[in-house]
Amino acid sequence: MSLLDIPSFQRVAPRRPLIFVPGISDSALAKKIESDTNEEQWQYFWPPPAPPSNLPPEVKKRILDGLHSHIRSDPDDETSVKAMGLWPSTCDYLINALELSGYTLNVNFWIFPYDWRQSNRISGKLLADFIEDKVGKANSAQHEYDDDGVDIINHSMGGFVTRAALSYRAPIKRVVYIASPHYGCPLSYFTLQKDVPFDLYPQYIYEPSVDGKAKTFDEQLKDAYRRFPSMYELLPDHVYLKTKPFLYSNDEPQYGEKQTYFGNGWGFTEEFPVHAICDALSFKKNLKDLPPTDKRIFYGDKVPTPDIIVYQENSSAPSNKSEITTTDGSKKGLFCRGNSSEGGDGWVPRVSGMASMSGKPSHYSKSFEDTHLLLRNNIYVIKEALGFLTCNEHS
Incomplete structure (x- = not known):
């Protein structure tokens, strides 16, 4: 079933710019390599191009060398590793749905790739800087948006990155958490x-x-x-x-x-x-974190975890x-x-995904019977997220 086959999926009017923050390992990584020219050259080492059992030795070495490269301990540290976008095809359904709904990639909707090896504290600071840059670009375009900040959709560990950005006073106004391990993952x-x-x-x-x-x-x-x-x-x-x-x-x-x-x-x-x-x-x-009125938590349930x-x-x-x-x-x-x-989404236990150790869902959380990786592309999750992000404040 395609997005266009769903009658209730309608184009909406975005209230403010939107940023998607992916989870661990979902950003493609490249390592800077020596070049005879003055231009920087980058060689991808993540994601693996095939299952490990099918990788030749030289590709395995490239992956391991990249993963063992220097990891930032401070946001201003220089590093030879650069995030180059998303792992191909991992979030296509989500991105296509957002574009069909009224968001335009790289105009009022951006993806924040990051070096997921580093502390989320550092990624949070870099996200805060990223938001400051994108808010300015969105407001300079000829669109009518609320000019008070951005909205965020995140998946998995991207929830920690988002909350870390809030610690740096990033102007995040609404957040949708999808399969985020709020209290951790055994x-x-x-x-x-x-x-x-x-x-x-x-x-x-x-x-x-x-x-x-x-x-x-x-x-x-x-x-x-x-x-x-x-x-x-x-x-x-x-x-x-x-x-x-x-x-x-x-x-x-x-x-x-x-x-x-x-x-x-x-x-x-x-x-x-x-x-x-x-x-x-x-x-x-x-x-x-944001107050309950400004966030929604969507988590997996009933999958053995x-x-x-x-x-x-x-x-x-x-x-x-x-x-x-x-x-x-x-x-x-x-x-x-x-x-x-108790179950969960296969990776994140239900109580951590719902951010409630009592096991009782809150009015701002909702469960879906789906797995950790599929939740980010679940059409019903996306529809709930869009409904929340485009409704009137505190409605």
Whole structure:
């Protein structure tokens, strides 16, 4: 079914300029390369041009070299990596719908690509600068818009980027969050915990394990991801962990940040992850947001979503767990993941997606039975977003 097949989809009058902020890994990245000319030349390294199992060695090397490139620790840092637009085709339905509805790309509607490896604090500052530039351009065009700022639609981690921009006083007036992990995502733990087997977390980019042993390229990809500050900001935060443990150590629930991330047999001990987690938790505590009247939260529901991680260090663990010997050989255990009855969108648990640890939806949130990646192109989500962004203030 195409957009034009939906009778209720109508052209609207945009109230103010709109910016779309994508999620993690959805921005295409390129690395600056040496050139014999005075013009800058950039070589794409992300997204992968094919599934990892089909990539030649030189392409794998280019991807890993790019991912391991310098990551900004300050918005003014120079870096050899540049965001070059969206991962092709990932958000085509959303973009086409917005254009059919009355928005014009690069006139009153822009996409904000960013280096999703860096902290969302930095991406938020860059988004605030991006907004300042685009608001001026939109107001200089001959269109009748409210001149008080912009509206935002974001997906997934783009919600953190948006809230970080608010901390820099960006003139954001209305926000639509789609599948944003407001309080974190337990699945990020699988990527960051170096000893977790590859067959226990999502395979959307990683090659499958062979005989229980991960391939070298998989290991290198995971090492790269463990360097990204943004990954640590996706971990469940203080709000999540206060009421809903996701880690069970020898059947005991681990509550709170300290006990979950540092105080058990699978706690993080390496210097970089420890500092990265502390910085991430501090970042999350200082995020800003708009009042309920100025935002809408659309989240996934009823899709099985891994949100429980269990390990045991003794041989009496249930048979449905997998035996693990860690990379340093220092400990053995039995490890599994599971789904609670609450569900979510396959990646983000329902309570985090709806921004309500009580599990009770608010008047400004709405659930959709769809998966994390499909929600951003769900026509009913888009229609709800447009209805909110184009209605009268506080209606």
